[in-house]
Amino acid sequence: MSVLFILILVSLGLALSFLAGFIWAVKSGQFEDTCTPSMRILTEETTQATKTSKSFKQNELKPS
Amino acid sequence: MAVESGLDKTLDDLPQHALARLALSIPDRLRDSSREPGLRQVACFHCGEPCPEPILAKGEKQFCCHGCLAVHDLLAEHGLEQFYDLSVNPGVRVVKRDRREEWAYLDDVKVQRQLLDFSDGKVSRVRLRIPAVHCVACVWLLENLFRLADGIGRCEVDFARREVAICYEAEKISLSQLVSLLASIGYEPELTLGELEARPKHAAGKRQWLQIGIAGFAFGNIMLFSLPVYLGLDSLSGPFFTPLFGYLSLLLAAPVLVYSAADYWRTALLCLRQRMLRLDVPIALGLAALYAQSTYEIIGGHGAGYLDSLAGLVFFLLCGRVFQQRTHDRLIFDRDYKSFFPLSVTRQTSAGPQVIALPALQVGDRVVLRNRELIPADARLVTGPALIDYSFVTGESEPVPRQAGDYVYAGGQQIGAAVAIETVKAVSQSYLTSLWNQEAFQKKSAHDLDTLTNRYSRRFTLIVVAIALGAALCWTLAGEPARAIKAFASVLIVACPCALALAAPFALGTAQRLLAPLLIFLKNPFVLERLAQIDTIVFDKTGTLTAAQDSRVSFVPGASRLELSTREMIWVCSLAGQSVHPKALQTQEHLLVNLNECSPSSSSSSKHGMPGLIAPDAIEAFREIPGGGISGRVQGHSILLGSGAWLEECGIAFEEANQPSGSASYLAIDGHFRGAFSFSNPPRPEIDHLLGNLSEDYELILLSGDKERGRDSYRKLFGPKAELHFSQTPFDKLRFIRALQEAGKMVMMVGDGLNDAGALKQSHVGVAVVERVGLFSPASDIILPASQLPRLTNLLALARKAVRVVQSSFAISAFYNLAGVSIAAAGILSPLICAILMPLSSITVVLFACGLTTWATRTVGLSKR
Numbered sequence: 056m057s058v059l060f061i062l063i064l065v066s067l068g069l070a071l072s073f074l075a076g077f078i079w080a081v082k083s084g085q086f087e088d089t090c091t092p093s094m095r096i097l098t099e100e101t102t103q104a105t106k107t108s109k110s111f112k113q114n115e116l117k118p119s
Numbered sequence: 120m121a122v123e124s125g126l127d128k129t130l131d132d133l134p135q136h137a138l139a140r141l142a143l144s145i146p147d148r149l150r151d152s153s154r155e156p157g158l159r160q161v162a163c164f165h166c167g168e169p170c171p172e173p174i175l176a177k178g179e180k181q182f183c184c185h186g187c188l189a190v191h192d193l194l195a196e197h198g199l200e201q202f203y204d205l206s207v208n209p210g211v212r213v214v215k216r217d218r219r220e221e222w223a224y225l226d227d228v229k230v231q232r233q234l235l236d237f238s239d240g241k242v243s244r245v246r247l248r249i250p251a252v253h254c255v256a257c258v259w260l261l262e263n264l265f266r267l268a269d270g271i272g273r274c275e276v277d278f279a280r281r282e283v284a285i286c287y288e289a290e291k292i293s294l295s296q297l298v299s300l301l302a303s304i305g306y307e308p309e310l311t312l313g314e315l316e317a318r319p320k321h322a323a324g325k326r327q328w329l330q331i332g333i334a335g336f337a338f339g340n341i342m343l344f345s346l347p348v349y350l351g352l353d354s355l356s357g358p359f360f361t362p363l364f365g366y367l368s369l370l371l372a373a374p375v376l377v378y379s380a381a382d383y384w385r386t387a388l389l390c391l392r393q394r395m396l397r398l399d400v401p402i403a404l405g406l407a408a409l410y411a412q413s414t415y416e417i418i419g420g421h422g423a424g425y426l427d428s429l430a431g432l433v434f435f436l437l438c439g440r441v442f443q444q445r446t447h448d449r450l451i452f453d454r455d456y457k458s459f460f461p462l463s464v465t466r467q468t469s470a471g472p473q474v475i476a477l478p479a480l481q482v483g484d485r486v487v488l489r490n491r492e493l494i495p496a497d498a499r500l501v502t503g504p505a506l507i508d509y510s511f512v513t514g515e516s517e518p519v520p521r522q523a524g525d526y527v528y529a530g531g532q533q534i535g536a537a538v539a540i541e542t543v544k545a546v547s548q549s550y551l552t553s554l555w556n557q558e559a560f561q562k563k564s565a566h567d568l569d570t571l572t573n574r575y576s577r578r579f580t581l582i583v584v585a586i587a588l589g590a591a592l593c594w595t596l597a598g599e600p601a602r603a604i605k606a607f608a609s610v611l612i613v614a615c616p617c618a619l620a621l622a623a624p625f626a627l628g629t630a631q632r633l634l635a636p637l638l639i640f641l642k643n644p645f646v647l648e649r650l651a652q653i654d655t656i657v658f659d660k661t662g663t664l665t666a667a668q669d670s671r672v673s674f675v676p677g678a679s680r681l682e683l684s685t686r687e688m689i690w691v692c693s694l695a696g697q698s699v700h701p702k703a704l705q706t707q708e709h710l711l712v713n714l715n716e717c718s719p720s721s722s723s724s725s726k727h728g729m730p731g732l733i734a735p736d737a738i739e740a741f742r743e744i745p746g747g748g749i750s751g752r753v754q755g756h757s758i759l760l761g762s763g764a765w766l767e768e769c770g771i772a773f774e775e776a777n778q779p780s781g782s783a784s785y786l787a788i789d790g791h792f793r794g795a796f797s798f799s800n801p802p803r804p805e806i807d808h809l810l811g812n813l814s815e816d817y818e819l820i821l822l823s824g825d826k827e828r829g830r831d832s833y834r835k836l837f838g839p840k841a842e843l844h845f846s847q848t849p850f851d852k853l854r855f856i857r858a859l860q861e862a863g864k865m866v867m868m869v870g871d872g873l874n875d876a877g878a879l880k881q882s883h884v885g886v887a888v889v890e891r892v893g894l895f896s897p898a899s900d901i902i903l904p905a906s907q908l909p910r911l912t913n914l915l916a917l918a919r920k921a922v923r924v925v926q927s928s929f930a931i932s933a934f935y936n937l938a939g940v941s942i943a944a945a946g947i948l949s950p951l952i953c954a955i956l957m958p959l960s961s962i963t964v965v966l967f968a969c970g971l972t973t974w975a976t977r978t979v980g981l982s983k984r
Binding site for chain 2: 059063074081082086090095
């Protein structure tokens with residue numbers, strides 16, 4: 056019977072971690088724009104583009 | 120006195136917002152009619168428009184103009200050719216010539232402080248609205264903008280809002296250079312005075328998601344814990360696990376009560392303070408009773424509590440709230456005049472013309488207005504003559520000529536040659552903009568709170584509290600005080616109006632969603648409730664019932680009774696093409712259509728790819744006199760086209776006898792009067808049908824800012840009982856609506872321009888009509904394109920049906936309430952019954968509301984099929 060007690064707490068902990076993930080996703084603004092990410096999937100980096108120009112990561116300027 | 124015109128002869132110099140207002144340039148519209156077999160149509164590789172002869176080619180690709188070729192080369196140079204793989208001809212044609220100094224005002228610190236989202240001296244972030252974004256390729260290109268210039272960082276496109284957020288280093292690239300770059304590739308941002316207002320940060324959205332997330336999480340987990348209790352724990356494990364589950368449920372339900380339901384607590388307290396009984400009050404009562412009763416039962420060891428019902432209740436309520444808050448991101452329903460006025464204006468200083476931001480404009484400054492530019496503030500004309508188009512601002516359909524020294528109003532557009540004006544009033548104090556100081560715009564609309572749900576909840580709350588108290592009293596008198604308390608709490612719990620709160624959001628929200636594909640956009644679903652109560656409809660004329668570009672032109676020959684020959688048509692058409700006066704454009708279009716009918720095959724090369732037109736340089740001595748007409752020599756023949764008075768001044772004699780009444784342009788070739796082009800502005804198609812249908816059930820009124828012309832034809836359209844008023848100022852319209860409302864009428868206003876802004880705001884329901892979705896419209900409750908205007912009858916019918924659906928949903932929820940309350944008042948409510956009853960009632964009501972509304976939409980004739 057005591058194992059049930061542990062299992063309940065573990066499952067609760069797991070569920071809480073998922074909730075934490077959800078909260079992080081909302082806070083980092085992932086739910087603000089649900090339309091454009093679906094369009095971004097359709098654009099792939101062609102090998103030519105990555106070879107001839109600077110990469111996206113290099114030029115990432117985020118306000119600190 | 121004739122003045123030589125320094126005309127910019129093409130549409131190149133139109134400000135972007137004026138371009139958008141013109142909808143399509145004339146050659147574009149006629150291209151469709153010229154797509155006949157036999158004419159070679161090659162699509163530009165960049166923008167997809169047909170390429171005129173001679174075709175500009177580079178390798179295997181063909182382009183329609185140097186602008187498109189330039190953008191293609193720029194993209195190729197930076198390795199961005201993938202742009203063309205992502206969509207078919209995804210480019211945007213760059214119509215304007217790049218003027219570097221045009222964007223200089225953006226580098227002003229004061230302007231940047233209001234425009235930029237964020238700036239720390241090193242990195243700045245700006246959000247720009249770019250209407251030209253229309254496909255995946257646009258998104259890709261703008262997010263790869265950093266490859267086009269040094270100093271540009273991360274760019275993020277919000278496609279639904281047509282916005283792009285750009286991070287850039289201010290030291291390496293200035294804001295004006297950034298905007299100039301965007302304009303040069305065809306993605307010019309829309310910069311209006313409204314951009315300087317602080318924009319909402321969408322923070323409310325995050326909070327709602329968090330609230331729903333926590334409520335849903337708690338709901339699921341508490342249910343998981345409640346199931347063993349319902350299904351019966353055996354005596355071995357019962358004493359241990361039941362309290363465990365109980366305490367865990369209490370723990371999980373606490374954030375739901377405090378955080379997810381926070382808005383309901385806040386509104387309930389506010390309502391109680393103001394002695395209003397909105398639906399939030401019984402909800403708060405129910406939540407309190409639920410948690411209190413559950414705490415008592417769990418801590419006292421009497422039972423398992425009702426916490427799954429609590430979490431479920433909050434979760435469903437929040438879902439209903441999300442469903443009713445469907446917003447149309449591309450549309451803004453709350454625009455004021457600032458979104459119509461441009462951000463920049465050209466000020467004339469001693470050092471020459473200087474482009475400044477509009478807030479920097481002082482009284483007494485001299486401003487240069489080019490073709491189609493907006494007058495920023497009430498001013499006096501310095502160099503004349505000018506031709507002002509007030510159609511969007513006062514509703515006058517004809518442009519008015521003004522002489523030097525005349526007063527001109529803010530919001531009007533100059534047509535033709537550049538003129539200078541001297542401002543007399545501040546931008547916000549001008550005649551038109553002072554409309555926004557009226558009371559109608561100041562206070563928040565009182566209509567919003569008076570919904571069906573709130574009216575029902577008043578009766579509901581009082582009855583529920585009465586029953587709860589009554590049951591408690593009965594049990595106390597019967598000698599069971601414990602049961603009395605339980606009965607009291609149970610009645611409050613079970614009567615918690617979950618289903619009631621979901622009826623209106625789901626019924627009306629479904630209707631709003633079904634209307635969106637039909638391009639009928641509602642500000643919020645509750646507009647439908649007000650629509651159902653309307654009994655009077657007021658229409659504006661110019662731009663609403665009529666379309667500016669829909670003029671019907673016909674040629675009335677003079678004494679010779681001869682129609683124009685093809686050669687003569689070509690001369691007049693070529694001459695008219697040199698002017699940007701609306702009448703000249705309409706004449707040109709009319710003649711081009713006639714010419715295409717006569718000779719479908721292409722002969723000589725031409726500017727627009729149209730058969731046989733004469734190039735602008737072959738026209739000699741072209742002159743345009745505002746308020747008079749145009750003249751020039753084409754292939755040796757002198758042509759005069761203009762007003763009758765001006766023709767007489769130039770010495771052309773003609774008889775008034777057979778001349779058309781109303782608006783007309785008179786034509787003289789080689790000194791002889793040939794005839795007149797008669798212009799009529801008929802109402803849009805199907806308006807007669809619409810008005811005929813509406814006049815049966817509603818009182819119709821016409822309030823027009825135009826001069827009284829064609830009163831008889833409108834009398835026929837509106838019927839004998841309707842009131843027709845002309846020459847109404849924007850203030851007159853507002854006052855008229857207010858008077859109607861004070862007389863007890865429920866008024867709906869249908870209008871399109873800034874002159875209707877006051878009336879739209881004051882009326883119970885304001886409908887803004889636009890030529891194309893996405894263009895500017897004044898603050899309103901409904902936005903629809905002009906093509907959908909005939910659907911107004913169906914919309915009003917749908918509103919009435921939707922209200923009936925909501926009322927029947929109330930009846931269904933009342934039935935569940937009755938069953939639940941009877942059980943609760945008897946003191947025998949158990950958590951299981953509660954847990955079943957609440958979701959069951961909610962789901963029934965939601966399905967019923969959505970299904971019946973969908974069916975109603977179809978029967979009313981508004982389905983997409």
